[in-house]
Amino acid sequence: MHNHDSAVVKPGEKIAIVGNPNVGKSVIFALLTGRYATVSNYPGTTVTVTTGSYKLGGKDVQVFDTPGVNTLIPMSEDEVVTRDILLKESVRLVVQVVDAKNLNRGLQITMQLAEMGLPFIVVLNMWDEAHSRGIGVNTEKLAAAIGTTVIPTVGVEKKGIKELRESLSEKRYSSLSISYGSLIEDGVERLESLLPDSRISRRSIALMLLAGDESLKPWLKDHLTPSEINKIELICQDVQGKFYEPLGYVINHTRLKRSGKVTDEVFSKYQKGGNTISVNLGRWAMHPVWGIPVLLIVLFLMYEFVGVFGAQTLVGLLENGLFGNYINPFMKFLTVVFIPDSFFRDLLVGEYGIITMALTYSMAIILPVVGTFFIAFGILEDSGYLPRLAIMVHKIFKLMGLHGKAVLPMVLGLGCDTMATLTARVMETRKEKIVVTLLLALGVPCSAQLGVILGMLGGVSFTATLLWVSIVILVIFLVGFLASKVIKGESSDFVFDIPPLRVPVLSNIVFKTLSRIEWYLKEAVPLFIVGTLILFTLDKIGMLNIIEKVASPVVVGFLGLPQKATGAFLVGFLRRDYGAAGLFALAEAGQLNPNQVVVSLVTITLFVPCVANLLVMVKERGFATAIGMVAFIFPFAFLVGGVLNYILNMLGVEL
Amino acid sequence: MDYQRSKAQFEEDRIDELLELIWMLREEGDATIDNVKKRSEDPQAGHIINVIEASGLISSDHGKISFSEKGEKRAERIIRRHRLAERLLFEVFEIEEKQIEDPACELEHTHVLSEVVVDSICTFLGHPPTCPHRKVIPRGECCRKFSLEMKPLVVPLTELQVGEDARIVFISSKYHARLDRLSSLGIIPGSIVRLHQKQPTYVVKTGETELALDRELAKEICVKKIMPE
Numbered sequence: 001m002h003n004h005d006s007a008v009v010k011p012g013e014k015i016a017i018v019g020n021p022n023v024g025k026s027v028i029f030a031l032l033t034g035r036y037a038t039v040s041n042y043p044g045t046t047v048t049v050t051t052g053s054y055k056l057g058g059k060d061v062q063v064f065d066t067p068g069v070n071t072l073i074p075m076s077e078d079e080v081v082t083r084d085i086l087l088k089e090s091v092r093l094v095v096q097v098v099d100a101k102n103l104n105r106g107l108q109i110t111m112q113l114a115e116m117g118l119p120f121i122v123v124l125n126m127w128d129e130a131h132s133r134g135i136g137v138n139t140e141k142l143a144a145a146i147g148t149t150v151i152p153t154v155g156v157e158k159k160g161i162k163e164l165r166e167s168l169s170e171k172r173y174s175s176l177s178i179s180y181g182s183l184i185e186d187g188v189e190r191l192e193s194l195l196p197d198s199r200i201s202r203r204s205i206a207l208m209l210l211a212g213d214e215s216l217k218p219w220l221k222d223h224l225t226p227s228e229i230n231k232i233e234l235i236c237q238d239v240q241g242k243f244y245e246p247l248g249y250v251i252n253h254t255r256l257k258r259s260g261k262v263t264d265e266v267f268s269k270y271q272k273g274g275n276t277i278s279v280n281l282g283r284w285a286m287h288p289v290w291g292i293p294v295l296l297i298v299l300f301l302m303y304e305f306v307g308v309f310g311a312q313t314l315v316g317l318l319e320n321g322l323f324g325n326y327i328n329p330f331m332k333f334l335t336v337v338f339i340p341d342s343f344f345r346d347l348l349v350g351e352y353g354i355i356t357m358a359l360t361y362s363m364a365i366i367l368p369v370v371g372t373f374f375i376a377f378g379i380l381e382d383s384g385y386l387p388r389l390a391i392m393v394h395k396i397f398k399l400m401g402l403h404g405k406a407v408l409p410m411v412l413g414l415g416c417d418t419m420a421t422l423t424a425r426v427m428e429t430r431k432e433k434i435v436v437t438l439l440l441a442l443g444v445p446c447s448a449q450l451g452v453i454l455g456m457l458g459g460v461s462f463t464a465t466l467l468w469v470s471i472v473i474l475v476i477f478l479v480g481f482l483a484s485k486v487i488k489g490e491s492s493d494f495v496f497d498i499p500p501l502r503v504p505v506l507s508n509i510v511f512k513t514l515s516r517i518e519w520y521l522k523e524a525v526p527l528f529i530v531g532t533l534i535l536f537t538l539d540k541i542g543m544l545n546i547i548e549k550v551a552s553p554v555v556v557g558f559l560g561l562p563q564k565a566t567g568a569f570l571v572g573f574l575r576r577d578y579g580a581a582g583l584f585a586l587a588e589a590g591q592l593n594p595n596q597v598v599v600s601l602v603t604i605t606l607f608v609p610c611v612a613n614l615l616v617m618v619k620e621r622g623f624a625t626a627i628g629m630v631a632f633i634f635p636f637a638f639l640v641g642g643v644l645n646y647i648l649n650m651l652g653v654e655l
Numbered sequence: 656m657d658y659q660r661s662k663a664q665f666e667e668d669r670i671d672e673l674l675e676l677i678w679m680l681r682e683e684g685d686a687t688i689d690n691v692k693k694r695s696e697d698p699q700a701g702h703i704i705n706v707i708e709a710s711g712l713i714s715s716d717h718g719k720i721s722f723s724e725k726g727e728k729r730a731e732r733i734i735r736r737h738r739l740a741e742r743l744l745f746e747v748f749e750i751e752e753k754q755i756e757d758p759a760c761e762l763e764h765t766h767v768l769s770e771v772v773v774d775s776i777c778t779f780l781g782h783p784p785t786c787p788h789r790k791v792i793p794r795g796e797c798c799r800k801f802s803l804e805m806k807p808l809v810v811p812l813t814e815l816q817v818g819e820d821a822r823i824v825f826i827s828s829k830y831h832a833r834l835d836r837l838s839s840l841g842i843i844p845g846s847i848v849r850l851h852q853k854q855p856t857y858v859v860k861t862g863e864t865e866l867a868l869d870r871e872l873a874k875e876i877c878v879k880k881i882m883p884e
Contacts, residue, residue, distance in 0.1 A: 070839035070840060071835075071839040073835070073839075075832065075835065075836060075839075099863075101863040102862060102863050102864055104841060104862050105840070105841055105862070105864060108839070130863075133863065135863070183683070211835075212831065212835075238684065241684055242682065242683050242684055243789075244784070244785055244789065244790060244791035245785070245789060245834065246831035246834055246835065248831065248834070248835045248838075249831070249834040249835055249838050249843075250789070252835065252838035252839060252843070253838060253843050253844070256838065256841060256843050256846075257845070260845075283851070286852070286855075286858065286867075287852065288852065288854035288855055291855070387867075390867075391855055391856050391858070391867050392855055393855075394855050394856045394867070394869070395855050395856075398869070403869065404856065404867065404869075492832075493830075493832075493833050493836060493869060493871070493872055494856065494867065494868065494869035494872070495836055495837060495840060495842075495866060495867070495868055495869075495872060496866065496867040496868075497840065497864065497865070497866060498858065498865040498866065498867055500865075
């Protein structure tokens with residue numbers, strides 16, 4: 001029927017990597033293309049498509065790394081992306097990555113790929129993990145049952161990749177087919193006659209439509225007339241009318257029964273997988289009682305590594321040591337010698353100089369903190385602890401009207417709010433996306449800022465740290481609670497895949513940290529320089545004085561801070577970590593007392609994270625929503641700071 | 656039992672059979688006299704249709720049959736008995752799907768299972784919404800009260816003890832998206848789950864997949880415990 005190996009590569013043909021969430025698609029992608037896509041141990045790391053290229057038959061073929069899906073009938077925005085690639089792109093071959101130990105779930109997608117009539121091969125990844133649990137899969141039998149090539153791999157150890165590369169030139173069409181019973185089959189037939197030609201089979205589209213796939217609507221509109229669409233809807237309603245349960249569920253059920261049968265035939269459990277240390281540790285991490293000490297230990301280690309080692313030891317070495325003792329004096333010396341003009345000298349090494357301010361802040365204060373944070377965070381991501389954290393705090397989030405899944409974007413926000421705002425795509429309803437975006441923009445401090453803040457607070461007292469943490473959490477909670485009351489819409493269910501706890505792979509941590517640091521240097525440092533230039537210009541033309549005077553009722557009167565803090569807030573509009581760095585410098589110079597440190601930090605924490613974050617907000621949530629949030633956030637930040645100042649004064653608290 | 660009484664009963668049973676068939680055809684959207692004649696095993700189906708139409712249980716219009724209020728009630732009770740009987744045989748005695756049809760047919764008639772007994776079975780089974788063939792079971796008085804006075808065989812997942820294994824019998828959710836989501840993760844009737852924990856959220860393991868579930872969802876997943884051997 002079909003020719004099995006057509007090694008001829010036509011121009012524009014693509015390879016798509018698909019599979020369930022957290023099965024290692026990005027690892028396989030990186031091995032094929034040599035491009036690094038973020039790899040972690042939790043579902044939903046990839047929310048957008050990454051592309052790379054692979055040499056096939058002497059030609060470059062584009063390879064897509066797609067967000068994970070459990071079925072090709074999408075339920076959230078990131079899942080639509082994956083289905084649309086199969087529907088709209090010219091896909092030469094689909095590489096389906098399956099978690100070997102969870103074959104049953106992978107087969108659901110296999111069946112859908114077979115239905116679509118796309119050529120595909122199956123990669124049984126994490127072969128080692130299945131083994132250590134005493135699970136064996138008979139790959140020959142499996143290949144026969146699903147009618148395509150099956151390749152066992154261990155992605156992180158690069159095992160099986162050679163075989164995979166060799167199979168990529170094949171073009172095998174699976175022979176697998178399933179019948180869904182006469183009532184559904186009848187509906188499929190009726191729909192098929194109405195559907196246009198496309199890259200995937202009519203049958204598969206008919207089944208998606210019957211299953212109630214709303215995300216196909218735009219595609220239908222492009223290809224059919226309104227009256228044809230109307231007919232399609234009537235057929236779907238008619239077939240659904242014959243079933244008590246939703247058709248999507250009936251169809252899934254049929255597929256699962258079939259995949260269960262296949263799994264039973266090819267699976268062998270040759271020993272009872274005993275509870276290993278990682279299994280037990282994984283249990284404890286989400287245990288109602290033991291989970292709390294585990295969380296505290298994790299937080300403590302993070303604090304020691306990032307807050308103490310990064311923000312104090314390393315910053316001390318770099319800021320006072322390297323920059324304070326060597327670079328800055330040396331540069332000052334050089335400029336005095338070579339640049340006679342005081343204007344340009346100040347531009348480089350003055351109070352608002354590019355070297356003395358922008359580079360010192362970004363390289364000496366923030367970089368060590370961000371660096372250590374990225375390492376710690378990478379370890380957390382790869383260990384599989386984050387989803388367990390989501391379980392631990394689920395109840396608190398539920399009170400807020402969100403659910404535990406919202407924890408992931410929020411925790412990711414501690415790394416970078418901009419990236420986390422993108423991750424909000426895994427949330428299923430519009431309401432949840434808006435609330436998460438708002439909370440990220442308002443309250444969740446990113447690593448850069450967190451580092452500066454911890455560094456400052458560590459220098460004040462533990463009580464001050466605790467006070468700052470409590471206030472920020474309280475604000476997040478209150479705003480989240482109110483926002484989910486005010487914003488209309490539904491909340492989605494909390495069903496959540498928990499990946500096994502794993503020992504992080506060193507090379508991945510290194511890669512991830514380096515690519516994040518590179519990103520930080522490329523994105524943040526230029527903004528620091530821009531911010532410094534603005535301050536420098538304002539200072540030189542005398543505007544800074546005027547702004548300080550104008551802002552004085554707020555900064556001095558309301559917040560009770562010195563006038564100098566105005567500059568920090570000003571650059572805080574660009575990047576709040578930069579603002580925090582400005583405050584850090586003020587505190588170091590002894591110009592802020594402990595109360596003022598806490599008040600100013602609370603205020604700056606509640607700023608919008610950075611310009612990049614704002615742009616992503618606009619892109620993801622729309623202009624009006626984003627601007628609305630900003631209009632709320634800045635005044636609110638000052639309000640909270642002011643109220644805190646007032647309360648501290650009223651109670652006569654001296655931190 | 657005297658001849659007259661059993662003859663009358665036999666006639667009643669034939670009427671029941673036809674009412675049941677009409678109900679099923681209606682579910683499929685095609686309750687016409689032609690279809691009834693085609694699908695009925697009763698050689699005199701046409702005659703019986705006339706009898707039940709004359710007794711005011713059904714009415715027909717251009718060959719399309721609809722129930723009267725009285726007929727609807729009676730058919731609903733038959734269907735409920737039949738499908739609950741199927742569930743009972745399937746869940747308790749674990750008789751295969753294919754083999755439960757005949758005995759269930761015997762159990763569906765009024766003289767075999769009284770209303771009270773039917774409600775007890777329903778309660779015992781945890782008020783299932785569908786039969787093993789996934790057709791809807793009409794609700795009874797007991798379901799509206801959702802009485803749990805009797806210790807039911809089929810319980811919500813939330814009633815399990817931590818560490819217990821259970822087989823999912825049905826999921827009684829009215830939200831389509833929820834059923835879709837659960838089924839895409841492998842949570843469907845027939846799946847075996849082990850309850851790992853109840854706090855802070857429910858955690859179950861099915862196959863090699865570990866899932867966290869909110870209590871709200873766990874409540875809707877009805878299971879039958881698997882006794883350790």
